[in-house]
Amino acid sequence: MYESSKPREERDFAEFYPDLDETKPLITVTTPNERSRKVAVVNKHERLENLKKPSYRPLYSSPGTFAEKLPRNISSLGYNEHELGELRLLPETYFRAEATRSALVKNLLNFKDKFQVLYDMDEQDEEYLTVMNERRMAQSQNRVLDEVLEICFTYLEIEWYFIEKFLPPKNKVDSLNNYDMMNQAFLHSSKYGSDDGTGGSPDVDQRCAVCDESECDNSNAIVFCDGCDIAVHQECYGVTFIPEGSWLCRRCLISRSKKQRCLFCPSTTGAFKQTDNGLWGHVVCTLWINELYFANPIYMEPIEGLNQIPKGRWKLNCYICHQKVGACIQCCNKNCFLAYHATCARRSGLCMKMTKGIQGAIANQNSLLSYCDKHGPYDWNVEHDPKSGVEKTRLYFATVGAIKNRTEKLKIKIMQSKKSKTADLFKWNTKNGAPIIPITIALGLMNFLKDHHIALDNAAEVVNELCAYWTLKREQKQGAPLIKRLDATQYGQLTDEEIQQRISVLGILTEDVNKLLDLSTVVGQKSKVENQLVDTLVEETDLIHFPISYIISKLIDRIKELDSGKSLYKAQTNKHILSFQQIELKNSQYRYSSVAQFLEDLKKLEAYLLRQPEWKIMSQLKTLKRWRRESDARTKAALDMETSVLKKVGENGDLVEILSEDFTIEGTSVEERPWDDFELSSDLSDVEEPSNARKLLRIE
Structure with a gap:
């Protein structure tokens, strides 16, 4: 059953009339002597209703179509x-198909x-x-x-x-600054209170500027004004359906650039509606002042009943803001005569209850109850602390009044300076x-x-x-x-089918994104393996073409492992003695022709460091002591390997030919040859000795 007190929700006509052809013209039948009648079908029965004679005007005055x-x-x-010579027939419906x-x-x-x-x-x-x-x-x-x-x-x-x-984007601040602004608004509300629902905690939903509630449902959603950022329920502000795109409250829609003041209170913020004479008033004030009402309860506008407000209400002085402006309401306690504005009561946190909801308040204003800070319910006063709220409201109006007096003196100078600076700028x-x-x-x-x-x-x-x-x-x-x-x-x-189609496309895109993430992980692992292959290739190249440098590099790597505190690596020397870093650089540039040259530079460095005072400390000597324990064996192995390499090179003339016994070498590509099969013979020993190439590759 249709209820006239509730806002209507816009629905597509195809949901109710799936077989209706929207392009087919409607048939209008009129009789000159009788009043027109409309035939309505209700529960498969015809019902006649008397209607006024329809009026219309032609869209095209010229004859023909x-x-x-x-x-x-x-x-x-x-x-x-x-085609040439063909006349263009005007369409019955003005619609561009593409x-x-x-x-x-x-x-x-x-x-x-x-x-x-x-x-x-x-x-x-x-x-x-x-x-x-x-x-x-x-x-x-x-x-x-x-x-x-x-x-x-x-x-x-x-x-x-x-x-x-x-x-530049319309929103001049980023999300972080928006969060900071919300925190500033929360601090402002904590200090001065709020009469329009704004300034709440960033972690809590914003309250409606009319009923001061944050709960909503699909049939009564909360909408936010894109101009002043207030939030209102659809039923609380008369929003019959939520439009596409941006939504503006009535004040921002008509007078966005100019600040409007309510006829019934000193507040300039909140949910406004116009009166029947073009002035402005709060929806809250209209609801709580008994003489006021909305001419259209569905759209909740315009505000009427100003002439019915008694003169005594206009003379009441608000005990909260101490201003004798507008029309005040009074405490519901019969023995209390305190008067206050509806918005001042909202800012102070006084008890203001809608016992039958917003629709009950529109139909019967006697269902509204409000109490001062002294006569409010005990539970309400404990939870909301209206006495401190009254002090916040008084501080707010005192601060606003002081700022207003100070800014009015500078307003003319500021406007003149702005005109001089922005006169030639393009807007x-x-x-x-x-x-x-x-x-x-x-x-x-x-x-x-x-x-x-x-x-x-x-x-x-x-x-x-x-x-x-x-x-x-x-x-x-x-x-x-x-x-x-x-x-x-x-x-x-969009229809349900289109929404489901988009959801399925989003599912496919999600799968593709996950596959891309997996693929990127595999590509990263592949890059690491390729880096290892490059390092191995460089090491193989050094081994083949620069065997002496390769042997020395293994000794340097072992010394660096023993130098856990990096005291030897960071040691500084004079211009006649090479430091460890300089020795490593010299070897990387292939400037050592023998292992003996490297050992000579290393001994000079060791002798120099032992003469330094700081190297007489036990912690500094640990690296040298560790190296001395292993130096004899590793040095002998390196010299033997050098002798073996030089001997083979001297006999054959090229190290590549030696390694070719067990490796296939083509440019920078080195691959191990498969092991040759052999037949067991009594002449063979129990264990076959490795080839010369494999002996050379024994670095340890």
């Missing part, structure tokens, strides 16, 4: 092609996309062109076709689409957020019309006038685009 033929240069920009496939509509437009007209004229545009063409005909200038306006508006929308990509937007077309875009539009052979008398004046009219159209829509674009966050315009 045919229009003149479009020129070929205009039809190529997105209009239907027609509009939803456009890249601009999908927010995927780039510079290479073909131009296509997407803007559709409305009645306001038709009236505007009529006035413009009448003036142009009086000046003996050609007419501006409807299609020319659509082409120009589409061009401006496309150009501004690309400009928006380079403009991208109007006060209401509508974009202003720069002269470069206007010149580009003129060249675009010229390139497509669209002739206009005094084209510069026409283009400038259309640009100004486009800005006014945008300003009327609060800066929103004239060509509707799809918003991925607004699923109200």
